[in-house]
Amino acid sequence: MPAEDAMIDLDTPGHGPVGAPISRHMPRPRVALGLAFAFAAGLGLGGWGVHRSEQARADRQRDATVVLVALPAGVGGGGVNSGGRARVEGSLAVVNAGPSPVTVRSVRADSPTVLVRDLGQTRLIRPGGTGWIGVVVLFPCGGTLGTEPLTVRFSVQTADGQVREAAYPVAVVGSVWADTLSRMCGPG
Template identity: 50%
Template structure:
């Protein structure tokens, strides 16, 4: 054992044997390198772009879902519009040509494909013509009525069924209760029903 002691010189501890900085210290110095800063700026820019695009994507998805819901919704209002006296092939039963007013109360255009109804003493069917009804618009649909004079105009409404093609090209069903008592149809049937009675 020699009497020589190993002494660490603190001033030179940051340099290796070749006089270069060790790798840990070199990593700190590399961060100050302009190419490393550019890499960090690009990374932050990519992250921000992702956040912005993600937010836009979520808004687009929400808007698309709301648009699909609007296109799929059906809201109709219907009421008797006109009716003229008709004939009869059975005692006490009046067959009448009439019109049904249909209002599109929904947010998107619809196409009426079929209109039918059945209630106490009443059968209703359309004349087979499809009609486009815009939002807030009204269409007068030609219908054929078969009315049993004794029961057709009671207190119960006639439930009218609509087969509708919505803006998303799907067929949906909707119903609306149409009041028969004191309607235009009731007034139009009074005199013919008296003759049939």
């Protein structure tokens, strides 16, 4: 064997000890494809998680929203007590203008002349639906109903299980309640 063959030149590629593999640090196609797939799957799951989180927050906000509209709807019995105060049992039509069902737990209104209280019954009202709430209206004969709407306050339980307060101005002047009260308090 000549001396030139036994010498290994380290500066030239491809010359090394016999049987030694050439090592190059190149990723294999399967590993690169697996990493790309894992990255894409992570992005997809992360996006889905963010979407679900935003949807849950929107659902909680929607369930907490209370929008009620109310107006005097009817009159039942009533009379005038010995103190000169007219008492009318009537109903209040309550429309749920919000996006979720609510349960009306109580109704009350106080002004210098008119007092309104519910009869102690709860009422579930679906979105877009109307519930009739039984109420008692007290009014001192000889007084005036006033010209401003009466602020009626509602205690409601929302779809998320929380109890919230809502208010709505109800016009008593010109309503069926006002007509009945004036007849009861009029000369008789």
